[in-house]
Amino acid sequence: MSTQATDYVIERALIETLKHKPFEKITIDDISRAAEVDRSTFYRYFHNKYEALSSSMPVIITPEMFHALDSMHPSSRLESIITWVANNRRLMKNLLIENQQFSSFQELVRVVTRILTEFNDNIDENNAVTPLVRLILEAPDRKRLIRLAATMIVSILTDYISNDVTTKPEDVMTDVRYLFNRLGLEDATPANHLGVKQ
The missing domain is CATH 1.10.10.60 (Homeodomain-like)
Incomplete structure:
Protein backbone atom coordinates (compact mmCIF):
# COMPACT_ATOMS: atom_id res chain seq x y z
CA MET A 1 0.00 0.00 0.00
CA SER A 54 -5.56 17.42 12.11
CA SER A 55 -4.81 15.63 8.86
CA SER A 56 -8.46 14.53 8.62
CA MET A 57 -9.96 18.02 9.01
CA PRO A 58 -9.65 18.96 5.31
CA VAL A 59 -11.34 15.64 4.50
CA ILE A 60 -14.28 16.53 6.76
CA ILE A 61 -14.54 20.20 5.72
CA THR A 62 -13.73 20.20 2.01
CA PRO A 63 -13.51 22.90 -0.66
CA GLU A 64 -16.25 21.03 -2.54
CA MET A 65 -18.65 21.88 0.29
CA PHE A 66 -18.03 25.55 -0.48
CA HIS A 67 -17.81 25.55 -4.29
CA ALA A 68 -21.55 25.01 -4.77
CA LEU A 69 -22.20 27.90 -2.41
CA ASP A 70 -20.35 30.50 -4.48
CA SER A 71 -23.39 32.01 -6.23
CA MET A 72 -25.70 31.99 -3.19
CA HIS A 73 -26.61 34.82 -0.84
CA PRO A 74 -24.22 34.87 2.15
CA SER A 75 -26.82 33.53 4.59
CA SER A 76 -27.89 30.85 2.09
CA ARG A 77 -24.29 29.68 1.97
CA LEU A 78 -24.22 29.46 5.72
CA GLU A 79 -27.61 27.75 5.66
CA SER A 80 -26.19 25.03 3.41
CA ILE A 81 -23.23 24.55 5.75
CA ILE A 82 -25.50 24.45 8.82
CA THR A 83 -27.66 21.86 7.04
CA TRP A 84 -24.57 19.72 6.41
CA VAL A 85 -23.49 20.10 10.03
CA ALA A 86 -27.01 19.21 11.23
CA ASN A 87 -26.95 16.08 9.06
CA ASN A 88 -23.54 15.18 10.51
CA ARG A 89 -24.07 16.57 14.00
CA ARG A 90 -22.84 13.52 15.90
CA LEU A 91 -19.61 13.36 13.89
CA MET A 92 -19.01 17.09 14.40
CA LYS A 93 -19.86 16.94 18.11
CA ASN A 94 -17.50 13.99 18.58
CA LEU A 95 -14.56 15.83 17.04
CA LEU A 96 -14.97 19.01 19.10
CA ILE A 97 -12.15 18.97 21.62
CA GLU A 98 -10.15 21.67 23.36
CA ASN A 99 -7.12 20.69 25.39
CA GLN A 100 -3.39 21.38 25.62
CA GLN A 101 -2.68 19.07 22.71
CA PHE A 102 -5.37 20.06 20.25
CA SER A 103 -8.00 22.68 19.46
CA SER A 104 -10.72 21.56 17.05
CA PHE A 105 -11.95 25.15 16.90
CA GLN A 106 -8.57 26.47 15.71
CA GLU A 107 -8.17 23.59 13.25
CA LEU A 108 -11.62 24.28 11.76
CA VAL A 109 -10.81 28.00 11.53
CA ARG A 110 -7.55 27.13 9.74
CA VAL A 111 -9.34 24.90 7.20
CA VAL A 112 -12.20 27.36 6.55
CA THR A 113 -9.71 30.28 6.29
CA ARG A 114 -7.73 28.37 3.66
CA ILE A 115 -10.89 27.64 1.65
CA LEU A 116 -12.14 31.24 1.87
CA THR A 117 -8.67 32.51 0.92
CA GLU A 118 -8.70 30.35 -2.21
CA PHE A 119 -12.09 31.82 -3.14
CA ASN A 120 -10.78 35.34 -2.51
CA ASP A 121 -7.80 34.67 -4.77
CA ASN A 122 -10.23 33.75 -7.58
CA ILE A 123 -12.55 36.76 -7.21
CA ASP A 124 -13.05 38.75 -10.40
CA GLU A 125 -12.78 42.30 -9.05
CA ASN A 126 -14.64 43.70 -12.07
CA ASN A 127 -17.72 41.65 -11.18
CA ALA A 128 -17.57 42.12 -7.40
CA VAL A 129 -21.14 43.30 -6.96
CA THR A 130 -22.32 41.46 -3.85
CA PRO A 131 -21.96 43.37 -0.55
CA LEU A 132 -20.00 40.52 1.07
CA VAL A 133 -17.47 40.39 -1.78
CA ARG A 134 -17.12 44.19 -1.72
CA LEU A 135 -16.65 44.02 2.04
CA ILE A 136 -13.66 41.69 1.58
CA LEU A 137 -12.20 43.59 -1.38
CA GLU A 138 -12.37 46.95 0.39
CA ALA A 139 -11.04 45.67 3.73
CA PRO A 140 -7.86 47.29 5.12
CA ASP A 141 -6.40 43.79 5.42
CA ARG A 142 -8.15 41.06 3.40
CA LYS A 143 -6.36 38.18 5.10
CA ARG A 144 -7.33 39.42 8.54
CA LEU A 145 -10.96 39.91 7.50
CA ILE A 146 -11.12 36.45 5.92
CA ARG A 147 -9.80 34.90 9.14
CA LEU A 148 -12.38 36.90 11.09
CA ALA A 149 -15.14 35.61 8.75
CA ALA A 150 -13.86 32.03 9.13
CA THR A 151 -13.80 32.42 12.91
CA MET A 152 -17.37 33.74 12.87
CA ILE A 153 -18.59 30.82 10.73
CA VAL A 154 -16.85 28.22 12.89
CA SER A 155 -18.07 29.94 16.07
CA ILE A 156 -21.69 29.83 14.89
CA LEU A 157 -21.38 26.18 13.90
CA THR A 158 -19.57 24.99 17.03
CA ASP A 159 -22.03 26.86 19.23
CA TYR A 160 -24.88 25.13 17.40
CA ILE A 161 -23.20 21.71 17.64
CA SER A 162 -22.37 22.11 21.32
CA ASN A 163 -25.79 23.43 22.26
CA ASP A 164 -28.54 21.18 23.47
CA VAL A 165 -30.55 19.29 20.86
CA THR A 166 -33.54 21.60 21.27
CA THR A 167 -31.75 24.18 19.11
CA LYS A 168 -32.87 23.54 15.54
CA PRO A 169 -31.08 24.54 12.32
CA GLU A 170 -34.05 26.79 11.55
CA ASP A 171 -33.45 28.69 14.83
CA VAL A 172 -29.81 29.26 13.92
CA MET A 173 -30.76 30.46 10.43
CA THR A 174 -33.37 32.88 11.80
CA ASP A 175 -30.60 34.54 13.81
CA VAL A 176 -28.10 34.44 10.92
CA ARG A 177 -30.57 35.93 8.42
CA TYR A 178 -31.47 38.69 10.89
CA LEU A 179 -27.79 39.48 11.44
CA PHE A 180 -26.92 39.47 7.72
CA ASN A 181 -29.94 41.61 6.81
CA ARG A 182 -29.24 44.17 9.56
CA LEU A 183 -25.59 44.37 8.49
CA GLY A 184 -26.77 45.07 4.93
CA LEU A 185 -24.93 42.06 3.54
CA GLU A 186 -28.01 40.94 1.62
CA ASP A 187 -31.66 41.71 1.06
CA ALA A 188 -34.24 39.91 3.16
CA THR A 189 -34.90 36.55 1.57
CA PRO A 190 -37.48 33.95 2.52
CA ALA A 191 -36.16 31.10 4.60
CA ASN A 192 -35.39 28.08 2.47
CA HIS A 193 -36.34 24.60 3.51
CA LEU A 194 -33.51 22.98 5.43
CA GLY A 195 -33.13 19.37 4.36
CA VAL A 196 -32.02 17.99 7.69
CA LYS A 197 -32.03 14.25 8.11
CA GLN A 198 -34.16 13.05 10.97
Missing part, protein backbone atom coordinates in the same frame (compact mmCIF):
# COMPACT_ATOMS: atom_id res chain seq x y z
CA SER A 2 1.43 3.44 -0.97
CA THR A 3 1.97 6.23 1.57
CA GLN A 4 -0.88 8.33 0.17
CA ALA A 5 -3.27 5.39 0.10
CA THR A 6 -2.45 4.51 3.70
CA ASP A 7 -2.94 8.10 4.85
CA TYR A 8 -6.28 8.10 3.07
CA VAL A 9 -7.39 4.86 4.72
CA ILE A 10 -6.36 5.97 8.23
CA GLU A 11 -8.00 9.40 7.89
CA ARG A 12 -11.27 7.90 6.73
CA ALA A 13 -11.15 5.20 9.39
CA LEU A 14 -10.86 7.95 12.02
CA ILE A 15 -13.79 9.86 10.46
CA GLU A 16 -15.94 6.72 10.46
CA THR A 17 -15.03 6.04 14.09
CA LEU A 18 -15.96 9.64 14.99
CA LYS A 19 -19.49 8.98 13.78
CA HIS A 20 -19.94 6.60 16.72
CA LYS A 21 -17.50 7.64 19.44
CA PRO A 22 -16.17 10.91 20.93
CA PHE A 23 -12.58 11.66 19.90
CA GLU A 24 -11.29 11.68 23.48
CA LYS A 25 -12.46 8.07 23.89
CA ILE A 26 -11.01 6.86 20.58
CA THR A 27 -7.76 4.93 20.89
CA ILE A 28 -5.02 4.22 18.36
CA ASP A 29 -6.24 0.61 18.44
CA ASP A 30 -9.75 1.76 17.45
CA ILE A 31 -8.42 3.70 14.48
CA SER A 32 -6.01 0.94 13.43
CA ARG A 33 -8.75 -1.68 13.67
CA ALA A 34 -11.13 0.44 11.55
CA ALA A 35 -8.35 1.07 9.01
CA GLU A 36 -7.39 -2.62 9.05
CA VAL A 37 -3.75 -1.77 9.78
CA ASP A 38 -1.61 -2.54 12.81
CA ARG A 39 -0.43 0.02 15.36
CA SER A 40 3.08 0.16 13.92
CA THR A 41 1.63 1.12 10.52
CA PHE A 42 -0.44 3.87 12.13
CA TYR A 43 2.68 5.28 13.84
CA ARG A 44 4.57 5.25 10.55
CA TYR A 45 2.19 7.94 9.28
CA PHE A 46 1.05 9.80 12.40
CA HIS A 47 2.78 10.51 15.72
CA ASN A 48 -0.52 10.38 17.61
CA LYS A 49 -4.28 10.53 17.15
CA TYR A 50 -4.25 14.35 17.31
CA GLU A 51 -2.02 14.52 14.26
CA ALA A 52 -4.34 12.09 12.49
CA LEU A 53 -7.32 14.29 13.37
Whole structure:
Protein backbone atom coordinates (compact mmCIF):
# COMPACT_ATOMS: atom_id res chain seq x y z
CA MET A 1 0.00 0.00 0.00
CA SER A 2 1.43 3.44 -0.97
CA THR A 3 1.97 6.23 1.57
CA GLN A 4 -0.88 8.33 0.17
CA ALA A 5 -3.27 5.39 0.10
CA THR A 6 -2.45 4.51 3.70
CA ASP A 7 -2.94 8.10 4.85
CA TYR A 8 -6.28 8.10 3.07
CA VAL A 9 -7.39 4.86 4.72
CA ILE A 10 -6.36 5.97 8.23
CA GLU A 11 -8.00 9.40 7.89
CA ARG A 12 -11.27 7.90 6.73
CA ALA A 13 -11.15 5.20 9.39
CA LEU A 14 -10.86 7.95 12.02
CA ILE A 15 -13.79 9.86 10.46
CA GLU A 16 -15.94 6.72 10.46
CA THR A 17 -15.03 6.04 14.09
CA LEU A 18 -15.96 9.64 14.99
CA LYS A 19 -19.49 8.98 13.78
CA HIS A 20 -19.94 6.60 16.72
CA LYS A 21 -17.50 7.64 19.44
CA PRO A 22 -16.17 10.91 20.93
CA PHE A 23 -12.58 11.66 19.90
CA GLU A 24 -11.29 11.68 23.48
CA LYS A 25 -12.46 8.07 23.89
CA ILE A 26 -11.01 6.86 20.58
CA THR A 27 -7.76 4.93 20.89
CA ILE A 28 -5.02 4.22 18.36
CA ASP A 29 -6.24 0.61 18.44
CA ASP A 30 -9.75 1.76 17.45
CA ILE A 31 -8.42 3.70 14.48
CA SER A 32 -6.01 0.94 13.43
CA ARG A 33 -8.75 -1.68 13.67
CA ALA A 34 -11.13 0.44 11.55
CA ALA A 35 -8.35 1.07 9.01
CA GLU A 36 -7.39 -2.62 9.05
CA VAL A 37 -3.75 -1.77 9.78
CA ASP A 38 -1.61 -2.54 12.81
CA ARG A 39 -0.43 0.02 15.36
CA SER A 40 3.08 0.16 13.92
CA THR A 41 1.63 1.12 10.52
CA PHE A 42 -0.44 3.87 12.13
CA TYR A 43 2.68 5.28 13.84
CA ARG A 44 4.57 5.25 10.55
CA TYR A 45 2.19 7.94 9.28
CA PHE A 46 1.05 9.80 12.40
CA HIS A 47 2.78 10.51 15.72
CA ASN A 48 -0.52 10.38 17.61
CA LYS A 49 -4.28 10.53 17.15
CA TYR A 50 -4.25 14.35 17.31
CA GLU A 51 -2.02 14.52 14.26
CA ALA A 52 -4.34 12.09 12.49
CA LEU A 53 -7.32 14.29 13.37
CA SER A 54 -5.56 17.42 12.11
CA SER A 55 -4.81 15.63 8.86
CA SER A 56 -8.46 14.53 8.62
CA MET A 57 -9.96 18.02 9.01
CA PRO A 58 -9.65 18.96 5.31
CA VAL A 59 -11.34 15.64 4.50
CA ILE A 60 -14.28 16.53 6.76
CA ILE A 61 -14.54 20.20 5.72
CA THR A 62 -13.73 20.20 2.01
CA PRO A 63 -13.51 22.90 -0.66
CA GLU A 64 -16.25 21.03 -2.54
CA MET A 65 -18.65 21.88 0.29
CA PHE A 66 -18.03 25.55 -0.48
CA HIS A 67 -17.81 25.55 -4.29
CA ALA A 68 -21.55 25.01 -4.77
CA LEU A 69 -22.20 27.90 -2.41
CA ASP A 70 -20.35 30.50 -4.48
CA SER A 71 -23.39 32.01 -6.23
CA MET A 72 -25.70 31.99 -3.19
CA HIS A 73 -26.61 34.82 -0.84
CA PRO A 74 -24.22 34.87 2.15
CA SER A 75 -26.82 33.53 4.59
CA SER A 76 -27.89 30.85 2.09
CA ARG A 77 -24.29 29.68 1.97
CA LEU A 78 -24.22 29.46 5.72
CA GLU A 79 -27.61 27.75 5.66
CA SER A 80 -26.19 25.03 3.41
CA ILE A 81 -23.23 24.55 5.75
CA ILE A 82 -25.50 24.45 8.82
CA THR A 83 -27.66 21.86 7.04
CA TRP A 84 -24.57 19.72 6.41
CA VAL A 85 -23.49 20.10 10.03
CA ALA A 86 -27.01 19.21 11.23
CA ASN A 87 -26.95 16.08 9.06
CA ASN A 88 -23.54 15.18 10.51
CA ARG A 89 -24.07 16.57 14.00
CA ARG A 90 -22.84 13.52 15.90
CA LEU A 91 -19.61 13.36 13.89
CA MET A 92 -19.01 17.09 14.40
CA LYS A 93 -19.86 16.94 18.11
CA ASN A 94 -17.50 13.99 18.58
CA LEU A 95 -14.56 15.83 17.04
CA LEU A 96 -14.97 19.01 19.10
CA ILE A 97 -12.15 18.97 21.62
CA GLU A 98 -10.15 21.67 23.36
CA ASN A 99 -7.12 20.69 25.39
CA GLN A 100 -3.39 21.38 25.62
CA GLN A 101 -2.68 19.07 22.71
CA PHE A 102 -5.37 20.06 20.25
CA SER A 103 -8.00 22.68 19.46
CA SER A 104 -10.72 21.56 17.05
CA PHE A 105 -11.95 25.15 16.90
CA GLN A 106 -8.57 26.47 15.71
CA GLU A 107 -8.17 23.59 13.25
CA LEU A 108 -11.62 24.28 11.76
CA VAL A 109 -10.81 28.00 11.53
CA ARG A 110 -7.55 27.13 9.74
CA VAL A 111 -9.34 24.90 7.20
CA VAL A 112 -12.20 27.36 6.55
CA THR A 113 -9.71 30.28 6.29
CA ARG A 114 -7.73 28.37 3.66
CA ILE A 115 -10.89 27.64 1.65
CA LEU A 116 -12.14 31.24 1.87
CA THR A 117 -8.67 32.51 0.92
CA GLU A 118 -8.70 30.35 -2.21
CA PHE A 119 -12.09 31.82 -3.14
CA ASN A 120 -10.78 35.34 -2.51
CA ASP A 121 -7.80 34.67 -4.77
CA ASN A 122 -10.23 33.75 -7.58
CA ILE A 123 -12.55 36.76 -7.21
CA ASP A 124 -13.05 38.75 -10.40
CA GLU A 125 -12.78 42.30 -9.05
CA ASN A 126 -14.64 43.70 -12.07
CA ASN A 127 -17.72 41.65 -11.18
CA ALA A 128 -17.57 42.12 -7.40
CA VAL A 129 -21.14 43.30 -6.96
CA THR A 130 -22.32 41.46 -3.85
CA PRO A 131 -21.96 43.37 -0.55
CA LEU A 132 -20.00 40.52 1.07
CA VAL A 133 -17.47 40.39 -1.78
CA ARG A 134 -17.12 44.19 -1.72
CA LEU A 135 -16.65 44.02 2.04
CA ILE A 136 -13.66 41.69 1.58
CA LEU A 137 -12.20 43.59 -1.38
CA GLU A 138 -12.37 46.95 0.39
CA ALA A 139 -11.04 45.67 3.73
CA PRO A 140 -7.86 47.29 5.12
CA ASP A 141 -6.40 43.79 5.42
CA ARG A 142 -8.15 41.06 3.40
CA LYS A 143 -6.36 38.18 5.10
CA ARG A 144 -7.33 39.42 8.54
CA LEU A 145 -10.96 39.91 7.50
CA ILE A 146 -11.12 36.45 5.92
CA ARG A 147 -9.80 34.90 9.14
CA LEU A 148 -12.38 36.90 11.09
CA ALA A 149 -15.14 35.61 8.75
CA ALA A 150 -13.86 32.03 9.13
CA THR A 151 -13.80 32.42 12.91
CA MET A 152 -17.37 33.74 12.87
CA ILE A 153 -18.59 30.82 10.73
CA VAL A 154 -16.85 28.22 12.89
CA SER A 155 -18.07 29.94 16.07
CA ILE A 156 -21.69 29.83 14.89
CA LEU A 157 -21.38 26.18 13.90
CA THR A 158 -19.57 24.99 17.03
CA ASP A 159 -22.03 26.86 19.23
CA TYR A 160 -24.88 25.13 17.40
CA ILE A 161 -23.20 21.71 17.64
CA SER A 162 -22.37 22.11 21.32
CA ASN A 163 -25.79 23.43 22.26
CA ASP A 164 -28.54 21.18 23.47
CA VAL A 165 -30.55 19.29 20.86
CA THR A 166 -33.54 21.60 21.27
CA THR A 167 -31.75 24.18 19.11
CA LYS A 168 -32.87 23.54 15.54
CA PRO A 169 -31.08 24.54 12.32
CA GLU A 170 -34.05 26.79 11.55
CA ASP A 171 -33.45 28.69 14.83
CA VAL A 172 -29.81 29.26 13.92
CA MET A 173 -30.76 30.46 10.43
CA THR A 174 -33.37 32.88 11.80
CA ASP A 175 -30.60 34.54 13.81
CA VAL A 176 -28.10 34.44 10.92
CA ARG A 177 -30.57 35.93 8.42
CA TYR A 178 -31.47 38.69 10.89
CA LEU A 179 -27.79 39.48 11.44
CA PHE A 180 -26.92 39.47 7.72
CA ASN A 181 -29.94 41.61 6.81
CA ARG A 182 -29.24 44.17 9.56
CA LEU A 183 -25.59 44.37 8.49
CA GLY A 184 -26.77 45.07 4.93
CA LEU A 185 -24.93 42.06 3.54
CA GLU A 186 -28.01 40.94 1.62
CA ASP A 187 -31.66 41.71 1.06
CA ALA A 188 -34.24 39.91 3.16
CA THR A 189 -34.90 36.55 1.57
CA PRO A 190 -37.48 33.95 2.52
CA ALA A 191 -36.16 31.10 4.60
CA ASN A 192 -35.39 28.08 2.47
CA HIS A 193 -36.34 24.60 3.51
CA LEU A 194 -33.51 22.98 5.43
CA GLY A 195 -33.13 19.37 4.36
CA VAL A 196 -32.02 17.99 7.69
CA LYS A 197 -32.03 14.25 8.11
CA GLN A 198 -34.16 13.05 10.97
